Amino acid sequence: MRRVSRWSFCAVLISIAAIPGHAFAGDIKVESKIKSATVYSDRATVTRTASVEIPAGAHNLVFSGLPIKLYENSFRVEGTAQAAVIFGAISSKVENTEDIVVEGVRALTDQRLQIVDRLGILMAEKKARIEANEFLKIWAKQAGTRKNDDAAPLELDYEKWLAASDGLSAKILENTKTQLALERKIMEEQKKLYKVDADIEQHMADQKQSYMVTVPFESDKPATLNVSLSYQIADVGWAPTYDARLDVGKKTLDLIQYGSVSQRTGEEWEDIELTLSTAQPSRGASLPKIYPIWLSLMQKHVLPMASMVSSPPGTAEAAPAYVAAVEEKDEVQIETEGPLHRWRRLQDERVVRSAGQDEEDPFAFEDDTGLESFQKTATELEYEYGLVLGDNEAIKRKLKEFKRDQSPKHAQTRQVSASITTGGIVGEYKVTGPATVKADGTLARLQIAELKNEPNLLLQIKPQVSTDAYMLARFTLKGDAPVLPGAVSLFRDGAFIGQGAINEIIRPEEESEISFGIDDAVKIKRDVLKNESSQTGLIAMSRVIERNFVTGIENYHKQDIDIEVLEMVPVSKDKRIVIEMIGDKTTPGYETDYKKVKGATRWTSTMKPGQKSEIKLGWKISWPKDETLNGLR
Numbered sequence: 001m002r003r004v005s006r007w008s009f010c011a012v013l014i015s016i017a018a019i020p021g022h023a024f025a026g027d028i029k030v031e032s033k034i035k036s037a038t039v040y041s042d043r044a045t046v047t048r049t050a051s052v053e054i055p056a057g058a059h060n061l062v063f064s065g066l067p068i069k070l071y072e073n074s075f076r077v078e079g080t081a082q083a084a085v086i087f088g089a090i091s092s093k094v095e096n097t098e099d100i101v102v103e104g105v106r107a108l109t110d111q112r113l114q115i116v117d118r119l120g121i122l123m124a125e126k127k128a129r130i131e132a133n134e135f136l137k138i139w140a141k142q143a144g145t146r147k148n149d150d151a152a153p154l155e156l157d158y159e160k161w162l163a164a165s166d167g168l169s170a171k172i173l174e175n176t177k178t179q180l181a182l183e184r185k186i187m188e189e190q191k192k193l194y195k196v197d198a199d200i201e202q203h204m205a206d207q208k209q210s211y212m213v214t215v216p217f218e219s220d221k222p223a224t225l226n227v228s229l230s231y232q233i234a235d236v237g238w239a240p241t242y243d244a245r246l247d248v249g250k251k252t253l254d255l256i257q258y259g260s261v262s263q264r265t266g267e268e269w270e271d272i273e274l275t276l277s278t279a280q281p282s283r284g285a286s287l288p289k290i291y292p293i294w295l296s297l298m299q300k301h302v303l304p305m306a307s308m309v310s311s312p313p314g315t316a317e318a319a320p321a322y323v324a325a326v327e328e329k330d331e332v333q334i335e336t337e338g339p340l341h342r343w344r345r346l347q348d349e350r351v352v353r354s355a356g357q358d359e360e361d362p363f364a365f366e367d368d369t370g371l372e373s374f375q376k377t378a379t380e381l382e383y384e385y386g387l388v389l390g391d392n393e394a395i396k397r398k399l400k401e402f403k404r405d406q407s408p409k410h411a412q413t414r415q416v417s418a419s420i421t422t423g424g425i426v427g428e429y430k431v432t433g434p435a436t437v438k439a440d441g442t443l444a445r446l447q448i449a450e451l452k453n454e455p456n457l458l459l460q461i462k463p464q465v466s467t468d469a470y471m472l473a474r475f476t477l478k479g480d481a482p483v484l485p486g487a488v489s490l491f492r493d494g495a496f497i498g499q500g501a502i503n504e505i506i507r508p509e510e511e512s513e514i515s516f517g518i519d520d521a522v523k524i525k526r527d528v529l530k531n532e533s534s535q536t537g538l539i540a541m542s543r544v545i546e547r548n549f550v551t552g553i554e555n556y557h558k559q560d561i562d563i564e565v566l567e568m569v570p571v572s573k574d575k576r577i578v579i580e581m582i583g584d585k586t587t588p589g590y591e592t593d594y595k596k597v598k599g600a601t602r603w604t605s606t607m608k609p610g611q612k613s614e615i616k617l618g619w620k621i622s623w624p625k626d627e628t629l630n631g632l633r
Helices: 103-142 158-203 305-310 321-327 331-335 339-353 368-385 393-406
Strands: 007-010 024-029 033-039 044-054 057-066 076-081 085-087 091-096 209-219 223-233 236-247 252-263 269-277 428-430 435-437 444-453 456-461 469-476 486-492 495-502 511-518 522-536 542-555 561-568 578-581 600-607 612-624
Touching (some): 033 252, 044 057, 103 158, 209 223, 236 469, 236 511, 269 444, 444 469, 495 511, 542 561
Parallel strands (some): 236 486, 456 561
Antiparallel strands (some): 007 076, 236 252, 252 444, 269 428, 456 469, 542 612, 578 612
């Protein structure tokens, strides 16, 4: 009985020497198509598949026409066959062609040529009609005129003249109408031309370069090889968006999650398997380095630098004392000295030695070594160590010039990357069914999940900032997948009420809330009952401000509704400022520092249909009379 083994492999990178060069009998061109793509925030992994009949021996699989925007070092090959097949090292090179290599742009270019041809014909017809009218007008002017005396006069009776005039007018009118119709057609074709040009520009793929990838292999016998080639490519990304649909009567909240995907890779993604990943490859996986944080005390100069340079000989003894101290350091101490301080010390010593000589820039670099040391200082201390350069204006000036000269010159780039906050959670969302994403940057909105929740509904009131009550849906996220930050379209009882946003990641079993706008069935009124300033004390005088507020609430709902009122009470940052709540002026049962926010005070209650209630708040602030109070509005 013959035994057939099935081999699965993935990019087995072996030495090319293991496959003798003379054994490569020929290249096998592979006609592949995109089967799947995994999209990250700033790139995607694209997988192409093909079925190839391979002979025995050593040969090459050649994938040509791959987009120029792919990452050359990201190739990966896998395959299955009923044969023992070994892959060699993958190689790639850029191909230059005379024709545009992207299929979608190729079709648009052909369409553009057809439009240009039609425009040429229409404009030629228009020109012919214009010239025909000009000829008829000239002929009409010259019809009754003899060019010389010998020519016989043109004698036409009235009827003939009238018939000739009518015929001439009719022909001119016909040509004019045809000319106007041609102009309308020309305008329509020009609009089509503008659109095609815009589509070609949107593709950003009108390039005449592509990648050719060669995969050497060796097979022990002829077989059918099912091969897949994967690579990463730029100019593609996705962002989560949501529909939040609240049914107030049923108290249900459906959170429908979408992935908004766009790409300008130069490849059309048609009916592919699409996966959206929260991983961010651009962040890398290497651990960041940490560096010592060097601290020192800034030394003051005894004499200004300018006076030291202009002083007569013999005054060098007035140089800063720390210079002499540094000179007494041993080599070990000097080696541990920070690069900036070492450079400044050497510059100051040079200035001291040159006191009384011709004036020169005391901070000029004598050679390239000084400049390199300064560059190193700027890089290490400003960027790595986080230190400042002190108050030396000359050093600051040179550092500013150095940074300006070293700033990278960025060319204009276009990207579609999205900023996705995952909070350390990496997940993948597989789009149900085949997906299509055009290569011209068109946004494809694909549903990836639907989360059903049973929220607690309440009305939140913040009378200090608004006399409106806002409908809130509080819920605990069920399931295993988190909800990522993104834009939210809000629907309440089937009606679209506006846009919102999920600003922070919501993890499974974590409580969160979504606002569904203003609820007009609740009336809010806020009044200031007292706002007075006074002074207290006989010896230690203090100033006092007392304020009392009342918020009236009326429920016009036909059912019970939970109410939450939030007020901000002033908070002291100085022990001399004393803040106290006035018990008989404040509704009891409140919670202070709500959600760990200093001064946030919350009242909760349940109101019956048609019920009216009041929330009172009173507080008093006192501080020393001679001090000025800041922050109170």
